Amino acid sequence: MKSHVERLPVDSSRQIPEREPIRPRSSLQHGSKVQESTFWKPFKKLSAKIALYATVLVICLYSLFPIYWMIISSLRPAERLFLDTSLVFWPPDLTSYVSLFRQTNYIVNFLNSALMAVATITVSLVLSAFVAYGATRLRFRGKTMLVASMLFAYMFPPLMLAIPMAAAFRTIGLTDTLWGLLIAHLAISLPLAVWLLWGFFKSMPFDLEEAAMVDGCSQFEAFIKVVLPLSAPGLITVAIFSFLLSWADYVFALILIMSDQRKTLPVALQSLLGAHDLRWGEVLAGASLIALPLFVIFIFCYRYFVAGLSAGAVKG
Amino acid sequence: MARISLQNVSKSFGGDQGPWAVNKFSLEVEDGELVVFVGPSGCGKSTTLRMIAGLDDTTSGTITIGGRDVTGLPPKDRNVAMVFQNYALYPQKSVYDNMAFGLRVRGEAKQEIDRRVRAAAASLDLESLLHRKPRQLSGGQMQRVALGRALVRDPDVFLLDEPLSNLDAKLRVKMREEIATLHARLGATMIFVTHDQVEAMTLGDRIVIMRDGLIQQAGKPLELYDRPANTFVAGFIGSPEMNLIDGQLSDASGRLEVRSGDLSVGIPEKTFARSGQNVTLGIRPEHLVISNGSPLEMTVNLVEQIGAQTYLMGTLAGHKMRAVLQRRDEIRAGDKLPIAFPSERLHLFDSISGASLRMAQTGGKIGVMENA
Numbered sequence A: 001m002k003s004h005v006e007r008l009p010v011d012s013s014r015q016i017p018e019r020e021p022i023r024p025r026s027s028l029q030h031g032s033k034v035q036e037s038t039f040w041k042p043f044k045k046l047s048a049k050i051a052l053y054a055t056v057l058v059i060c061l062y063s064l065f066p067i068y069w070m071i072i073s074s075l076r077p078a079e080r081l082f083l084d085t086s087l088v089f090w091p092p093d094l095t096s097y098v099s100l101f102r103q104t105n106y107i108v109n110f111l112n113s114a115l116m117a118v119a120t121i122t123v124s125l126v127l128s129a130f131v132a133y134g135a136t137r138l139r140f141r142g143k144t145m146l147v148a149s150m151l152f153a154y155m156f157p158p159l160m161l162a163i164p165m166a167a168a169f170r171t172i173g174l175t176d177t178l179w180g181l182l183i184a185h186l187a188i189s190l191p192l193a194v195w196l197l198w199g200f201f202k203s204m205p206f207d208l209e210e211a212a213m214v215d216g217c218s219q220f221e222a223f224i225k226v227v228l229p230l231s232a233p234g235l236i237t238v239a240i241f242s243f244l245l246s247w248a249d250y251v252f253a254l255i256l257i258m259s260d261q262r263k264t265l266p267v268a269l270q271s272l273l274g275a276h277d278l279r280w281g282e283v284l285a286g287a288s289l290i291a292l293p294l295f296v297i298f299i300f301c302y303r304y305f306v307a308g309l310s311a312g313a314v315k316g
Numbered sequence B: 001m002a003r004i005s006l007q008n009v010s011k012s013f014g015g016d017q018g019p020w021a022v023n024k025f026s027l028e029v030e031d032g033e034l035v036v037f038v039g040p041s042g043c044g045k046s047t048t049l050r051m052i053a054g055l056d057d058t059t060s061g062t063i064t065i066g067g068r069d070v071t072g073l074p075p076k077d078r079n080v081a082m083v084f085q086n087y088a089l090y091p092q093k094s095v096y097d098n099m100a101f102g103l104r105v106r107g108e109a110k111q112e113i114d115r116r117v118r119a120a121a122a123s124l125d126l127e128s129l130l131h132r133k134p135r136q137l138s139g140g141q142m143q144r145v146a147l148g149r150a151l152v153r154d155p156d157v158f159l160l161d162e163p164l165s166n167l168d169a170k171l172r173v174k175m176r177e178e179i180a181t182l183h184a185r186l187g188a189t190m191i192f193v194t195h196d197q198v199e200a201m202t203l204g205d206r207i208v209i210m211r212d213g214l215i216q217q218a219g220k221p222l223e224l225y226d227r228p229a230n231t232f233v234a235g236f237i238g239s240p241e242m243n244l245i246d247g248q249l250s251d252a253s254g255r256l257e258v259r260s261g262d263l264s265v266g267i268p269e270k271t272f273a274r275s276g277q278n279v280t281l282g283i284r285p286e287h288l289v290i291s292n293g294s295p296l297e298m299t300v301n302l303v304e305q306i307g308a309q310t311y312l313m314g315t316l317a318g319h320k321m322r323a324v325l326q327r328r329d330e331i332r333a334g335d336k337l338p339i340a341f342p343s344e345r346l347h348l349f350d351s352i353s354g355a356s357l358r359m360a361q362t363g364g365k366i367g368v369m370e371n372a
Helices: A002-022 A025-074 A095-103 A106-137 A143-155 A158-172 A178-202 A206-215 A219-230 A232-247 A251-256 A265-274 A280-313 B045-053 B095-105 B110-123 B139-152 B169-186 B197-203 B221-226 B231-236
Strands: B004-012 B020-029 B034-038 B060-065 B080-083 B157-161 B189-194 B206-211 B214-219 B243-252 B255-260 B263-267 B278-283 B296-305 B309-316 B319-326 B336-340 B347-350
Touching (some): A106 A178, A106 A219, A106 A265, A158 A251, A178 A232, A178 A251, A206 B080, A219 A232, A265 A280, B020 B045, B020 B060, B034 B197, B045 B060, B139 B169, B169 B197, B206 B221, B231 B278
Parallel strands (some): B034 B189, B034 B206
Antiparallel strands (some): B243 B278, B255 B263, B296 B336
């Protein structure tokens, strides 16, 4: 389809010179103008394309280079870290990683992060699916306002939410617990999840559920058996965004978690930075490991990631 | 199969006070009957169907299927099957799974499901498509799968909500025949909703014409054609539309006639309309005849050749008229044709209420249309 569309202008430009000889004299001047503009047309298109690709390339370099530098630096032998600036080298050296695992609680912190991420994904998926479905299928006043108001929290920087949360958690005994952190992560992930799924369910025809209900399902069964399987792309998008929010969270973990045993990866990494001798090799190795799952997810699920960014045109 | 009874069924989307989408709808659908609900969009026909299916609540009234009051029951407990306008096939399931879904939900045995799906597929010529996904099917095939999904369930009632309106004209005729055949073979109770009067006339054992949530008339197709209860039905059934002329009834030396401007048409029989009453005279285009010596002359403005028939549009004594004749090649725009109104084909309606004056009295056997 696309190649067909792209081919069209070329065809039409070819037709015009062919027609030229049978044009009346009076239109010659006009015809030559057409020819001139069509002569430059491919070049203009080409230069526009080159400009576009160049811009994309610059943006990609700009955002990807630090990540690349982080990864190769983590694989450089520690003694050469500040001497060697080559962009490619071989063989990689895993000393920094070994040292990271030996000297820190990396595994525990990783498990904490993973636990938070999985719990955030699970709770967000289940709750947001029900809330969003209810919001699309039930009729009540001020529905859109209500759903939109859930995004209210996004108006504030996380720190502004984290501080009152810390105060509230102290009174109910959730300070320095992973439960408290989970609640904080859900406070951010749930509204976004509901918003994404709401948009998704809205676009799904009622007829399918009604067909299922006539076929013998209750509304709940129709939701589980027909709506949810069809919502897989939306659910995957929600899962990805919940994961990103939880996995990359630094502020909430910093404010709400104190003991080393309960720290998640980003905060644990930060404590490496705070030590008296700054071990860049280990820090970069730890950061690379934090980024690793993100790469994997992005490579396999970027389609849903993009879908999530465009759905409802909310913040990314 | 079962009998359906609707008693004073009403539906309002705005509470108990109306406005009424369906207003005091009462109807008995006999076992094995195919009833067509027809009317313009927004007339309440689909809402009525959805209330029978249980997809919409009734605001008041009762619905019974097979003698069982189902008014408050959810759709799954009514044993009805429904075919939707846009087919509503489960996109992620194969044709086989689409048809099997209803049986699986009801916990039928695997072999029984397989037997019934294959039997339904065979009867609808879907056997070679069973493994396909809906998106790989044409519109006609999707419609057949939707029918098959209804068929395997062996429901008490089939509800079809404008099932043909997404198909192209040719396929629509073919599917219409298939549905008629299916109905004849199964002897199932069916309710078919459409806005197409041709579908209604050809498919229905009985037609219910609705407007603004009210039943205008219910009866056999030809009954509606021959004896429309009001001007709305008269205009809705039959194509091209019936000619309607507003006039006044007057007594010309013992003989009643309708006068409208320069036009006067004699009414042969007695009617319950009184002399002086404002009436609407109706005659179908296909019932107008060319009769040499008739004092009424129609000026032809437009000639449409359909093939077997010739459609004329013109004016007669200042009134716009349509006429349908057996093929006449020689008629041209601008011709003046002598036109006669066969008295046994005339309809008479009250100008204000639109109600037929032959049915204005109980008993209804009187009036100008006795011979129709």
